[in-house]
Structures are given as C-alpha cells and as structure tokens.
Amino acid sequence: QQPVQSPQAVILREGEDAVINCSSSKALYSVHWYRQKHGEAPVFLMILLKGGEQKGHEKISASFNEKKQQSSLYLTASQLSYSGTYFCGTEYGGATNKLIFGTGTLLAVQP
Amino acid sequence: ETGVTQSPTHLIKTRGQQVTLRCSSQSGHNTVSWYQQALGQGPQFIFQYYREEENGRGNFPPRFSGLQFPNYSSELNVNALELDDSALYLCASSRRSGGLYNEQFFGPGTRLTVL
Numbered sequence: 001q002q003p004v005q006s007p008q009a010v011i012l013r014e015g016e017d018a019v020i021n022c023s024s025s026k027a028l029y030s031v032h033w034y035r036q037k038h039g040e041a042p043v044f045l046m047i048l049l050k051g052g053e054q055k056g057h058e059k060i061s062a063s064f065n066e067k068k069q070q071s072s073l074y075l076t077a078s079q080l081s082y083s084g085t086y087f088c089g090t091e092y093g094g095a096t097n098k099l100i101f102g103t104g105t106l107l108a109v110q111p
Numbered sequence: 112e113t114g115v116t117q118s119p120t121h122l123i124k125t126r127g128q129q130v131t132l133r134c135s136s137q138s139g140h141n142t143v144s145w146y147q148q149a150l151g152q153g154p155q156f157i158f159q160y161y162r163e164e165e166n167g168r169g170n171f172p173p174r175f176s177g178l179q180f181p182n183y184s185s186e187l188n189v190n191a192l193e194l195d196d197s198a199l200y201l202c203a204s205s206r207r208s209g210g211l212y213n214e215q216f217f218g219p220g221t222r223l224t225v226l
Contacts, residue, residue, distance in 0.1 A: 034217075041218060041220055042217045043217075044215065044217075096159075097159060098144065099154075099156060101146075101153035103153060104152070
C-alpha cells in the first residue's frame with residue numbers, strides 16, 4: 001500500500017514550475033508532503049485532508065483528488081532552495097499519524 | 112519553542128549488539144512516531160507512542176521495541192542487530208488533540224551503522 005510518486009526525478013532551471021504526484025491504491029484520509037535535503041531530516045510542507053481542508057506554507061500549493069486517491073504538489077517559480085527529495089506521506093482510516101511514505105521524487109533546481 | 116531532538120547523531124555497532132536511540136519531542140506534543148529510512152528510500156513507519164503506550168506498529172520484528180516517558184520523550188531499542196538495520200532512524204512528534212490536523216515534525220535523526 002505504499003503510495004507511488006511521479007516523476008522519480010526532475011531537473012529544473014530557476015523560475016520554472018514543477019508538479020509532483022502521489023497516488024494510492026487505497027482510500028486516503030490525508031496526505032502529508034515533506035522535503036528532505038541530503039543528510040537532513042524531512043521538513044513539513046503541507047497537509048491535505050479528505051473533504052478539502054489543508055494547512056501548510058503560504059508559498060506551497062497542493063491538491064487532493066479524493067475520487068482518484070491522488071495528491072499533487074505544485075512548485076512554481078522554483079528557487080535553488082527547492083532542491084531536495086520530496087515525499088508524500090499518507091494516512092488511512094483517520095488522523096492516526098502513522099504515515100506511509102511514497103517512493104520519493106528527487107528535484108534538482110539549477111541556476 | 113524547542114524542536115525535536117535526537118541522540119546520538121551517529122552510532123556504529125556490530126552484529127548481535129543492542130542499541131538505544133533517544134528522542135525528545137517538541138514542546139506541547141504528546142505523540143512520538145519512529146521511522147527507519149534506508150539510503151535512497153522513504154521513511155518506513157516502525158511504531159508510535161501515545162500516552163506512554165504503543166499505539167500502532169509497522170512491519171518490524173519484536174526486537175524493535177520502544178518506550179515513552181511521562182515527559183513524552185521516547186526511546187527506540189533494537190536487539191540482536193543485523194546488517195540490514197543500518198539506516199537513518201527518525202523520530203517525529205505531533206500533538207494528538209482530537210483536531211483535524213496532526214502535522215508531524217521530524218528530528219535530525221540518528222545514523223546507525225551495523226558492521
């Protein structure tokens with residue numbers, strides 16, 4: 001039941017946009033998005049709940065399609081600091097805090 | 112507000128030994144979850160502690176055990192270490208309050224190497 005992320009990797013130039021997708025085969029309660037830089041802890045970006053509630057950083061946007069059990073993270077006007085590996089973490093059956101993390105998407109932003 | 116802290120930062124052990132990793136949760140948080148992250152992989156859920164009791168477990172054998180203390184800090188113990196236990200061990204704290212949101216905040220991790 002590990003969610004699948006796509007793409008696996010993406011290379012951008014500064015200022016370009018990217019979309020990272022997270023798909024589950026099982027009904028989701030919530031999706032959490034994290035960014036992890038090499039050798040560091042994952043940093044919380046956003047949480048999206050079924051029903052449309054969401055909470056996160058102002059500069060990050062994401063969507064949650066309950067019918068398709070998918071979430072997408074939108075990175076606009078990318079900056080060098082956006083580089084890292086992005087993980088979605090999924091919750092099933094309620095606010096259990098037991099996250100099942102996806103396969104990860106490596107994002108590299110070049111000058 | 113103090114963030115999540117973990118100790119030690121790095122640890123080297125040999126097969127068959129035992130190890131204890133420690134985590135101090137963020138101020139105001141009452142739930143601690145432990146994750147194992149192998150190189151190039153996403154974190155894998157080990158177990159969670161809430162109000163000093165184990166509250167859910169992932170697909171890890173019983174030689175992985177834990178504790179939560181009254182101040183909500185937590186320990187992860189691994190017995191009979193195997194080479195495959197080499198990984199980054201992350202703890203994440205959150206506040207279970209009956210609300211909608213339960214954002215988890217991660218500590219810096221403990222890098223365990225088993226030789």
